[in-house]
Amino acid sequence: MENVLEIKNLNYKKNQRTILSEINLSLKPGKIIALLGENGAGKTTLMRVIAGVAKNYRGLVNVSGEAKDFKRKAHLSFTESLNGFSGSLKIDQVINLYEHLYDDFDREQFEQLFKFMRLSKNQRLSQLSKGMREKLVIALTFSRKVDLYLLDEPFSGIDSMARKQIINSLIRWKDEKATVLISDHFVNEITAILDEVVVIKNKTILTHQSAEAIREKNESIEDFYESLYQMEEE
Template identity: 35%
Template sequence: MLEIKNLNINYGGRPVLDNLNLRLQKGEIVGLLGPNGSGKTTLLRILAGLEKNYRGDVKINGENPSYLTKSFVSYQPDHLPLDSDYSLKKILKLYEKFFDDFSKEKFEKIIKDFNLTMDMKIKNMSKGMKDKVQISLSLSRKSDIYLLDEPMSGIDPASRKKIMDVIIDNFDSDGLMIISTHLISQVERLLDKVIFLSDGKIILEEKTDEMRNKYKMGVEEYFEEVFNV
């Protein structure tokens, strides 16, 4: 489903992704973990077809990231890139127009689960509410790949369990989900596999159960040991 070979990208002469190789299959939720500046967001932007200035080979279902792959890749950036005057009802209509795989019914259900209403406007929402809208939009598509960049950065601790439950209930097991986050303890129960990035290189790629058995630690505990947090 996703295959990356010898991926390199530099910003200002500094390597951001350094000869990265990765292969992932459908049916997994993968945690993309690393300190700030490790290349997580850049990698997701490349997979979403938003960053073209790279060297190497990136294939999603055999295609290079482009307008073609956007039809089956659902990307959630770390901010809501829509007009602040838009209501959820208008956003729904916009997504229905642009994405054939978008489910109005699913979106309305998830929004209701988050205790939001369709007449709410972006400009009147907190950061946490906007994060919930983004998650709702991402999960309401029937995509092959879901890319979530810091999906819970603005959500209060009391609401994070609900977010996890919504993701579990709505994740399509025929797809692949990659979650980049610093809130490791919050998402750990979701993850089938973890990838540790450091200075643009993969220093660990392992199934979570195998990692726990090998190192006798949870994901967050091992992350803190590796990165001396």
């Protein structure tokens, strides 16, 4: 089966500093994958490169067989916190914008997700709490029918109820063939739903393993991840 994401020899520099170096990564369809790494390890930058908004990288990035930036964008849905939209917009205005801008936006699925997340449409963007905003972002991101979903730290700073709702909606609404890449610096909140784990450290990908394979060795994913980060410090 064709890989949803294929990255070969990716290098990215900004301000004369290497942020990503020699990244190689292939993701298969239908998987949920965690992208783990400390803050500043390059997770967000990697996602921005994949999403086609970070420029001037060297190497090959392919999403569903498309290498060109703007063609990749049609095959992926990237969570960014809607910062481009004015805070005075009402939620239903944001929804209408999304529906208008993306032809793969599924209104019906959105309404289901929206109801599930217990959001209301009358509020303005700037009035939302962090958890509410993240839930809205996830609902919008998942309502696009694409091959690859990039969730950038969706659980940072939100309460456990909202987290559970997001995780449940992921299980409930993820298309069988769609792949989800979730970045996080804290792993134990999502381990049960993972197929694979990718650890990024020192600007490159340290390991890429199946979650169950790690558990077969009687090791929890949290311990596995922490041991990788402790190696260096000793």
